[in-house]
Amino acid sequence: LVSRKTRKEDTVILLPGDVVVGGNASLMVAGPCSIESEKQTRAVAAALQKAGVRVMRGGAFKPRTSPYDFQGLGMDGLRILREAADEYGLLTISEIVDPAHIEPSLDYVDIIQIGARNMQNFELLKAAGEVNKPVLLKRGLAATMEEFLHAAEYIMSRGNTQVMLIERGIRTYEKWTRNTLDISAVPILKQESHLPVLVDVTHSTGRKDILIPCAKAALAAGADGIMVEVHPDPATALSDAAQQLNIDEFNTFFDEVKASGLYR
Ligand code: PEP
Ligand code: MN
Secondary structure: OOOOOOOOOOEEEEEOOOOEEEEEEOOOEEOOEOOOOOOHHHHHHHOOOOOOOOOOOOOOOOOOOOOOOOOOOHHHHHHHHHHHHHHOOOOOEEEEHHHHHHEEEEEEEEOEEEEEHHHOOOOOOOOOOOOOEEEEEEEEOOOOOOOOOOOHHHHHHHOOOOEEEEOOEOOOOOOOOOEOOOHHHHHHHHEOOOEEEEEEHHHHHHHHHHHHHHHHHHHOOOOOOEEEOOOHHHHHHHOOOOOOHHHHHHHHHHHOOOOOOOOO
């Protein structure tokens, strides 16, 4: 079902408020790594609205490496995200990690995110396949193209055809970036599949100083959208403090990406 062989035309996903993913429009998804408070979330939402961004991300269920690190606000976080997004006319995307949370999340998220660590959580993929809500599937930390596409197939085979893929970097020996951004994944996925393809420049690189060229490269390679993390005060962030842009940095980033002519 994910294959270009079964469907020649690009899948275009229609979100509320006439926001489209795929086709001829680029999508910017921005927001904090984690939803931390109402104040923090509203500050980002206000800035995104001002910048013309339509979709806000923010994690409520955080898959952290250490059990002692901030785990997210859970359902409260989803509620805070929804309220701030509604106030500023934005759509929401947030990661769901438990199949049992898929149904309860439907009132709060416009897009369900499945994280890299759960790309092969098959029960979660099946649960996401059974609802009528777009799903953003992240590439696993060490997933091959075949594994990635099969994971998307799990969702689609349960009936949910609104699937978007996102490259977020893979593990390699290189240490100067957090992960290795696999730009070649973009044209390969666009060729092999009709689904929209995005690139998460934040988690792939983990470096604020190279986000602009990496976002341009992603769009030049055919990506339908970009994901980037934004926090009002990154130094105090409860997760991914080193890699989140502050609001001024985000505005510069988005302006430069638009000025490249690659963002449609
Ligand atoms: C995220 O986007 O919040 C996240 C945890 O990313 P990933 O699953 O790609 O590590
Ligand atoms: Mn993060």
